[in-house]
Amino acid sequence: MKKIIIALLSVSGISLLLTGCGGIEADLVTRPADVSAFSSEDQDLVALGKQYWSDPSLSSSGALSCNTCHMNNAAFKDTFKNSYPHFVQMTKAKSGFEEVDAEQMVQFCLVAPMKTDPLPWDSKKLAALAAYTEHLQKAYAESR
Numbered sequence: 385m386k387k388i389i390i391a392l393l394s395v396s397g398i399s400l401l402l403t404g405c406g407g408i409e410a411d412l413v414t415r416p417a418d419v420s421a422f423s424s425e426d427q428d429l430v431a432l433g434k435q436y437w438s439d440p441s442l443s444s445s446g447a448l449s450c451n452t453c454h455m456n457n458a459a460f461k462d463t464f465k466n467s468y469p470h471f472v473q474m475t476k477a478k479s480g481f482e483e484v485d486a487e488q489m490v491q492f493c494l495v496a497p498m499k500t501d502p503l504p505w506d507s508k509k510l511a512a513l514a515a516y517t518e519h520l521q522k523a524y525a526e527s528r
């Protein structure tokens with residue numbers, strides 16, 4: 385009995401560690417193995433992603449878009465110079481990821497700073513925002 389209680393306590397302790405302090409469940413921002421990404425011409429996705437990047441209907445409040453925080457590369461740290469996947473301080477601190485790819489970063493900013501649900505993993509919107517993120521990352525690396 386004692387052992388069971390100790391086991392239960394340590395499991396809840398671990399989940400507290402993961403979700404406490406504004407933590408984000410890693411599963412929420414990890415592509416399920418059985419769902420493929422939407423695919424289309426990269427150019428089309430980048431153009432569409434650019435529109436969504438400034439769309440405040442993406443946030444739960446309807447007041448924030450990606451561009452609110454990231455206009456002219458604002459809020460990007462030095463790690464954004466590296467091609468994906470790469471280490472990002474915020475996703476390490478909140479979910480324990482050693483590295484993330486572009487679509488995970490999109491999902492992460494939706495769930496954490498924008499306080500909304502992640503996009504469906506097979507959605508055109510996610511593919512578009514991820515493609516635009518990759519595009520921004522390359523331009524950012526070239527500008528440094």
Ligand code: HEC
Nearest residue numbers: 448449450453459461463464472473474489490493497517
């Ligand atoms: C309320 C502010 C806020 C909003 C809104 C926001 N983000 Fe972020 N985002 C951040 C912060 C803070 C970081 C820096 C994280 C770090 O580097 O530790 C960041 C980092 C990033 C990065 C770069 C991380 C890297 O180094 O690779 C990408 C890409 C990104 N956000 C995409 C998005 C997208 C897409 C949206 C819209 C869906 C969005 N963000 C909305 C705050 C925000």
